[in-house]
Amino acid sequence: MLGSRRHDCNDVRPDREGNCEGCACSILRNAERGxxxxxxxxxxAEFLALGPGASPQPTEFKFVRFNRETCCATFTFTEQGxxxxxxxxxxxxxICALSPVSD
Structure with missing residues (x-):
């Protein structure tokens, strides 16, 4: 279709505000710092685990900010060890899915 373009995580061109579509983008757009x-x-098929070992636990990510122009979400996490x-x-x-983690 003329005028429509599929966006995915392989795009390198920054998007204008409002082009960050999808469930995860919508949730992050409204997320609060922390x-x-x-x-x-x-x-x-599994939640992202950045820890050491053969079967590390899923990593808990703390939301920092969301850039509506580039669709980039910034998180922090605490490294093991x-x-x-x-x-x-x-x-x-x-991001295919987000699972909120309670304190």
Missing amino acids: DMFLLLLKGT PPRTLDFIVDCRC
Whole structure:
């Protein structure tokens, strides 16, 4: 169709506000700083686990901000082992599911 374009997480061109479509983007657009989530990325069957070992636990991500122009969501997470806080930036269109984590 003329004038319509499918957006996915492989796009490298920044989008204008309102082009970050989909369930995850909508949730992140309205999320508050400090909200905690588990993330399921497209093409995977389990929540993202960034810890060491053969079967690490899903990583809990703390929401920091959402950029409506680029569709990038910024989170932080605490690395296992000697704890340190790291940033995790992901295109909201690459997220298949979000699971809120309560404190």
